[in-house]
Amino acid sequence: MGQKIPSFLDSAVKYGALAASISVVGIFFFLFLTLFSNSIPSITLNGIDLLLGRVWNPNGGAFGGLPAILGTLFSSLFSLGLALPLSMSISIYYTEYAPTRIRSIISTVMDLLAAIPSVIYGIWGLWTISPLLKTNVEEPIAATIGFIPIFSGPAYGLSIFLASLVLTIMITPIISSLSIEIFSRTPMHLREGMFALGATRWEVCRKVVIPFAKRGVIAAAILGLGRALGETMAVTMVIGNSYIWPFSSVSIFSPAHTITSKVASEFPESVSNAIQFSSLTELALVLLVISLSINLGADLLLKRVKGGG
Amino acid sequence: MDSRKAKELLVRAVTTFVSLSVAIPLLWIVADVVIKGLPAINFEFFTSLPAPFGETGGGVANAVLGTLVINAMSSLIGIPLGVLTGIYQSEYSGEKRIYSLIRTSIDSLAGVPSIILGLFAFTIIVMRVGHYTALAAAFALALIMIPPVSKATEEGMRSVPIEIREAAIALGLPKWVITLKVVFSIAKGSVITGSLLSFARISGETAPLLFTSLFSYYWPAGINEPMASLQVLIYNYAMSGFGEWVTKAWGASLLLLLIVLMINTLVRAVSKNKGGY
Amino acid sequence: MYHKLEVKNLSAWFNEKQVLKDVSISFPSNNVTAIIGPSGCGKTTFIRCLNRMHELVPGARVQGKVLLDGRDVYRDMDAMEVRRKVGMVFQKPNPFPNMSIFENVVAGLKLLGVRDKKVLSERVESKLKEVGLWEEVKDDLRKSGAMLSGGQQQRLCIARALAVDPEVLLMDEPTSSLDPASTAKIESLIRELKEKTTIVIITHNVQQAARISDFTGFLYLGSLVEFGETKKIFESPKNPLTERYVTGRFG
Numbered sequence: 001m002g003q004k005i006p007s008f009l010d011s012a013v014k015y016g017a018l019a020a021s022i023s024v025v026g027i028f029f030f031l032f033l034t035l036f037s038n039s040i041p042s043i044t045l046n047g048i049d050l051l052l053g054r055v056w057n058p059n060g061g062a063f064g065g066l067p068a069i070l071g072t073l074f075s076s077l078f079s080l081g082l083a084l085p086l087s088m089s090i091s092i093y094y095t096e097y098a099p100t101r102i103r104s105i106i107s108t109v110m111d112l113l114a115a116i117p118s119v120i121y122g123i124w125g126l127w128t129i130s131p132l133l134k135t136n137v138e139e140p141i142a143a144t145i146g147f148i149p150i151f152s153g154p155a156y157g158l159s160i161f162l163a164s165l166v167l168t169i170m171i172t173p174i175i176s177s178l179s180i181e182i183f184s185r186t187p188m189h190l191r192e193g194m195f196a197l198g199a200t201r202w203e204v205c206r207k208v209v210i211p212f213a214k215r216g217v218i219a220a221a222i223l224g225l226g227r228a229l230g231e232t233m234a235v236t237m238v239i240g241n242s243y244i245w246p247f248s249s250v251s252i253f254s255p256a257h258t259i260t261s262k263v264a265s266e267f268p269e270s271v272s273n274a275i276q277f278s279s280l281t282e283l284a285l286v287l288l289v290i291s292l293s294i295n296l297g298a299d300l301l302l303k304r305v306k307g308g309g
Numbered sequence: 310m311d312s313r314k315a316k317e318l319l320v321r322a323v324t325t326f327v328s329l330s331v332a333i334p335l336l337w338i339v340a341d342v343v344i345k346g347l348p349a350i351n352f353e354f355f356t357s358l359p360a361p362f363g364e365t366g367g368g369v370a371n372a373v374l375g376t377l378v379i380n381a382m383s384s385l386i387g388i389p390l391g392v393l394t395g396i397y398q399s400e401y402s403g404e405k406r407i408y409s410l411i412r413t414s415i416d417s418l419a420g421v422p423s424i425i426l427g428l429f430a431f432t433i434i435v436m437r438v439g440h441y442t443a444l445a446a447a448f449a450l451a452l453i454m455i456p457p458v459s460k461a462t463e464e465g466m467r468s469v470p471i472e473i474r475e476a477a478i479a480l481g482l483p484k485w486v487i488t489l490k491v492v493f494s495i496a497k498g499s500v501i502t503g504s505l506l507s508f509a510r511i512s513g514e515t516a517p518l519l520f521t522s523l524f525s526y527y528w529p530a531g532i533n534e535p536m537a538s539l540q541v542l543i544y545n546y547a548m549s550g551f552g553e554w555v556t557k558a559w560g561a562s563l564l565l566l567l568i569v570l571m572i573n574t575l576v577r578a579v580s581k582n583k584g585g586y
Numbered sequence: 587m588y589h590k591l592e593v594k595n596l597s598a599w600f601n602e603k604q605v606l607k608d609v610s611i612s613f614p615s616n617n618v619t620a621i622i623g624p625s626g627c628g629k630t631t632f633i634r635c636l637n638r639m640h641e642l643v644p645g646a647r648v649q650g651k652v653l654l655d656g657r658d659v660y661r662d663m664d665a666m667e668v669r670r671k672v673g674m675v676f677q678k679p680n681p682f683p684n685m686s687i688f689e690n691v692v693a694g695l696k697l698l699g700v701r702d703k704k705v706l707s708e709r710v711e712s713k714l715k716e717v718g719l720w721e722e723v724k725d726d727l728r729k730s731g732a733m734l735s736g737g738q739q740q741r742l743c744i745a746r747a748l749a750v751d752p753e754v755l756l757m758d759e760p761t762s763s764l765d766p767a768s769t770a771k772i773e774s775l776i777r778e779l780k781e782k783t784t785i786v787i788i789t790h791n792v793q794q795a796a797r798i799s800d801f802t803g804f805l806y807l808g809s810l811v812e813f814g815e816t817k818k819i820f821e822s823p824k825n826p827l828t829e830r831y832v833t834g835r836f837g
Contacts, residue, residue, distance in 0.1 A: 013485040014401050020393030021402070024455060025414040031421070031429045038432060086327055093324035100644055108577075109332050115573045116338060117513025119540050120562050123547040124338050127345075127555060169334045176331075193680040193743070195642060197694035197750065198670030200317040207693070211684040230422025232516040233544060260424050264516060267428075281432075284425050295420030296413075313666075313697075 032288075039282035041275055050282055054247050056262075058270070063279035065286070067243045071258040072287065074246075075160055075235065076228035079167035084221055086168070087175040091217075095183045095209065096201040107180075113173040122237030125166040130157045130238060133165070138253045152251040158240035160256035166238055167228045175224040182216035183209055215301055222298035229291050232260040241265045259287045342562045349560025359526045359537075365553050369561050371528050375443070375537040376512060376565075378529055379522060382447035383511055387454030388504050394455065395462025395500075400488050419456035426452050427517030435521060443529070443536040445521035453514060454507040461503025465496030502580050509572040512565065515540035539565045590615040590784040591636065591672075591754050596650035598631050598640060605631045607808045608650070613754070613801075618776060618785045620799035620816065622792055624836065628808040629788045633756045636786065637672040638665045654754070670694070673752030677759040679739035681731035681746075688727040690742055694750040713745040717775055737768020744775065748783075755779065757787040761794070773798050792832050796820050804828045 042050060046063050053064020094106055134157040142153030186209045194204045210217075240255020241262075248254075257265075263280050270276040353368050360367030394415065402408040426449045434445035469492045477487045493500075515538075523535040524545060530536075539561050546558035589612040598606040605628045613619050621629050634640040635648055638659065652659040659668050681690050691710045692700070700706060710727065714720040719741045723734070731742055740760060747755060757776070761769040776785060776798050789795050795802050796816060803813040804825075812819060812828045823829045830836055 007483055007485070010483055010485045013396075013488060017393045017397035017401060020390050021397045021411045024390060024394050024418065024459075025411055027452065028414040028418050030433075031425075034429055034432050035425070086331070089324040089327035090331060092320070093328040097321050097325060098328070106328060106331070109335050111573065111577065112570060113331070113335050115509065115513075115569055116335075117515070117540065117565060117569060119513065119515045119543045119547075120338065120342065120566055123543055123558055123562055124341055126547055127559075128337075128341050172331065189676060189678055189680045190682060192639065192642070193676065193682065193746075194693070195639060196637065196669055196674040196676075197697060197746070198666045198668075199697050200313055200666060202317045202320040203313070203697060205320075208682060208684075226420060230420075230424070232422065232424040233540075237544070237548060260422065260516075263428070264424060264519060267520060281428065284428055287422060288425050291420055291422055292417055295417065299416055 035281055035285045035288065038278055039285050040278070042278035042282040045275060046279060046282070050279060051286070054243075056243060058266075058273055058276040061275070063276070065259070065262070065279070065283045067245065067247060068257040068259045068262040068283060069286065070246055071160060071239070071256045072229060072260070072290075075164045075167055075239075075256075075258055076225055078164040079171055079228050080221060080225050082164075082168040083172040083175055083224055086172050087179050087220070087224075088217070090172075090176045091179040091183045092202075092205055094180050095186075096205050107177075110173040110177050113169070114177070118170065118231060118233040119237070121166055121170055121234040125162060125234060125238040126158070129166070130162055133157075133162055142251075142253060149250045150252050152249070153253065155253040156240060156255050158238055158255050159253045160239055160245050161252040163235045163239040163256070163258070164252075166234050167231060170231065170234060171224040171228050174227055175220045178220035178223065179213070179217050182213045182220065185216075186212045215304065219298045219301035222294055222301070226291050226294045226298065229287065229294070230260065232264050236261040236264045259283050339566070342559060342566050345556070345559035346563030347560075349556045350563065354557070354560055358528065359542075359557075361526070362549070362551065362554070367557075369537075369539065369542055369557060369564070371525065372537040372539045372542040372561065373564065375522070375525070375529055376539045378532070379443055379446050379450065379518070379536060379538055380508060380511055382443065382532065383450035383454060384504070384508060386447060387451030387507065387511075388458055390451065391455040391458025391503075391507075392462045392500060395459040396466065396488060396493065398459070399463045399466035400492065415456045415459055418452060421452075422516075423449075423453060423514050424516035424520075427520035430517060431520035438533070441521065441523040441535040442533045443522040444533055446518050446536070446538075447532075449517035449521055450511040450514060453511055453517070454504075457507045457510070458500070458503045461499045461506075462496065465499025465503075466492050468499075469495045498580070502576050505572055505576045509569045509576075512569055512572075513540065515544055519544075588615045589613060590655065591786070592651075592653040593636070594651040594653070596632070596635055596648070596652065598628075598635055598649070599647040600631075600643065601645040605808050606635070609805070609808075609810045611803050611810060611813055613784055613786055615784050616780055616782075617800040618780050618787060618798055619801040619803065620795035621786065621788045621803045621805060622790070622795050622831070623805035623811075624831070625790065627805045629805050630758055632805065633674075633758060633786055633788055636754070637674055637756055638668050639674065641665070670698070670750055671752055672754045672756060673747035673750065674756045675740070675744050675747050675758065675760050678763055679736060679743050681734070681739050681742050683730065683732050685731070686728045687723055687731050687734075687742060690731050691745050691749050693746060698750065709749055713749050714742075716748060716779075717741040717745045718771060719745060735768070737764045737771065740764060740768065740772065741775070744772070748779075752783060754784045754786065757785065759788050759790060762790065769794075792820075792834070796832075804831060806831070 050063055050065045052066050053062060054066050055062045055064045094103055134155050138155035141151050142155055146152045190208050191204055194208045235258050239258065239261050241257060242255035243257060245254040245256035263284050266280060270280055353366060355368060356370050357368030358371050398408060398411055402411060430445040430449035434448060435441055474487060474492065477491045518538055518541050522538060524541045525535045525537045543558045543561045546554040591613040593609060593611045596606055596609045597604065609632060621632060623629050631640060636652055640646050640648060654671060657663055682693060688710055691713055692706045695706060695709060711720060719738060722738060731739060734742060761772050779785060799816045802816045802819040804811045806827060812823060812825045819828060820832050823832060
């Protein structure tokens with residue numbers, strides 16, 4: 001029947017879809033551009049001080065973002081450090097020991113935890129966990145081993161410690177779900193080969209499943225890290241929004257800031273202060289660059305795992 | 310043999326304990342939201358506007374309406390863009406570089422913290438227009454919806470067996486008919502699932518709203534005005550420290566949680582019946 | 587005639603579906619016993635019940651007795667011990683890809699806690715020689731097993747199974763995915779191995795069964811139709827079904 005001349009509708013659909021795709025690509029690059037251009041006043045005026053400065057005083061013209069940057073890094077890495085062993089335990093249990101019915105319960109629990117809006121994690125962290133953590137965990141610790149600076153009192157209630165714990169609960173489901181998927185992909189014949197030699201379930205897991213899943217789990221961890229870095233509401237509501245940590249007090253029971261909490265909490269007042277607004281924008285840009293690099297890294301790793309394995 | 314068995318038992322015990330413990334935060338949060346939120350729920354809660362700070366009474370009606378309006382606007386922008394992009398990636402983007410470019414952009418967009426999307430919307434819309442506006446919120450939330458909807462569409466369409474496409478071609482159907490009426494309608498389930506989940510997702514997004522729709526103590530005045538939303542209400546009220554408001558925040562949380570969890574459970578139940586997604 | 591492994595009234599299910607019906611076979615020591623039968627007759631399920639691999643599948647159920655040296659494999663022993671004593675070689679060669687050739691051979695030994703490098707090296711050499719792979723890989727022991735050909739991989743897996751000195755070796759269609767040359771090598775290896783071990787081999791290739799086995803059991807639709815000396819099964823089978831199968835008239 002030979003080549004048909006593309007009808008008008010064919011072109012309409014094709015170019016309509018293309019236009020949508022191009023606009024999405026365009027929006028993404030425009031986002032970068034916009035943030036960057038709005039950061040320029042801050043870049044020129046603040047220079048390296050935005051990244052390394054310790055004092056943030058809009059009225060005095062000082063815009064040091066280091067405490068916030070450190071806050072972001074510390075809380076994210078801390079929560080990853082807790083979430084990773086938790087997620088690994090869950091994945092191991094799911095693939096090696098859990099009966100089928102319990103497996104679906106675990107899946108559902110993970111999905112639901114991931115679906116809870118972060119502002120609800122925030123209100124729960126703020127009004128339920130914070131007082132409990134303060135009296136039952138932070139104060140006793142400060143009273144006993146408080147001579148170690150990072151555990152020293154006073155325990156304010158809202159702290160970087162609390163924020164890290166809430167983040168842990170938020171990112172564990174993400175890492176677990178992905179890890180479970182990756183563990184489950186271990187070829188049956190390899191697991192059976194190890195079983196046939198008389199291995200226990202844990203030995204099969206340790207010697208066959210985990211080496212097979214290693215790369216994918218790292219990618220899952222990085223994804224979880226990315227999520228922790230960008231988390232705003234829950235963190236802002238429980239971290240105390242203050243520059244006390246880490247330079248006035250290194251204790252994890254002190255209030256602190258992350259980049260997201262800084263931008264979220266100070267944004268309202270910055271609309272009337274151009275350089276403050278630009279500085280916050282630059283901080284946001286820093287966060288964006290970190291997040292994107294991390295997400296792209298995870299994507300590359302995952303692609304190699306899914307393709308080759 | 311004994312130490313091996315001991316290790317096995319230990320690993321089993323620890324992993325079991327950890328796994329079953331994960332249910333605790335879930336149950337705790339849900340229980341808390343229900344227990345602390347129920348006292349706030351009454352007829353007035355659903356139908357009245359907020360009372361001024363310091364006064365009792367009032368409701369969250371405008372916030373409920375606001376969330377629905379904002380979500381609807383976001384969906385109107387985000388879902389079509391996501392679907393069209395997914396269609397393009399699945400059916401039309403032949404050249405590898407174009408495909409990769411679009412794919413990377415979408416994946417990167419998905420990795421942008423939502424607060425930054427809010428800042429972006431503020432910069433290009435709110436600053437231009439000169440005041441806070443729900444339209445900017447719709448834009449920011451649409452950007453959050455596009456990646457998952459696009460992915461669901463693309464994957465749904467790609468999974469349509471090649472035999473069906475070939476049969477359609479052999480029948481002499483034009484490409485646009487094959488794409489939309491054959492492949493897309495088969496992929497419809499996946500698209501609907503992705504869209505519903507995105508809808509639930511943006512219902513929980515708060516950070517972008519702080520920069521765009523902000524808040525309001527009145528009924529939505531128009532889509533180009535600030536607008537109340539459940540999420541921002543929860544944030545503002547919870548942080549206020551005022552007991553009456555904190556209780557209302559819990560009540561609003563209960564509402565929001567119900568909406569989000571219901572959509573998620575519904576979607577999962579439906580897609581399990583159809584054989585998963 | 588001493589029977590190393592005895593199976594009495596073995597039945598097996600996958601959930602509701604019954605795959606094995608009341609099978610009873612006694613395996614003579616230091617002999618090769620072949621289990622033949624058409625696809626789906628339950629042969630693989632059968633041998634997987636002998637080393638308790640069947641129970642790894644969710645919904646799997648077993649009834650009956652499997653006795654190793656008189657001990658009930660299900661009730662008197664634990665699964666790990668059974669699998670150490672009753673080794674298995676699979677249809678598709680499955681060397682562990684994250685381990686070198688050396689590590690593959692000693693994988694089972696390491697589980698048993700053997701750490702002495704000298705002992706491990708000696709084992710590797712002796713087992714690889716036993717399966718006729720030593721000359722081919724002796725300079726590449728630290729390299730991954732994935733580089734080997736199918737036939738070499740399978741011999742590696744046999745060496746791995748032999749390294750823990752199993753008393754019985756189960757082989758599930760070990761040559762079905764290999765070329766004729768590799769098949770011949772493994773068949774002659776099997777004839778040598780039976781001096782030290784009792785071998786149970788599943789094969790869908792009746793000529794192979796005739797070539798290498800001393801005893802043969804014919805399974806059909808989950809039931810044992812006939813069992814006896816291979817010569818008798820092939821030359822003068824008692825059951826007409828057996829006769830039709832071994833002469834190639836079905837399956």
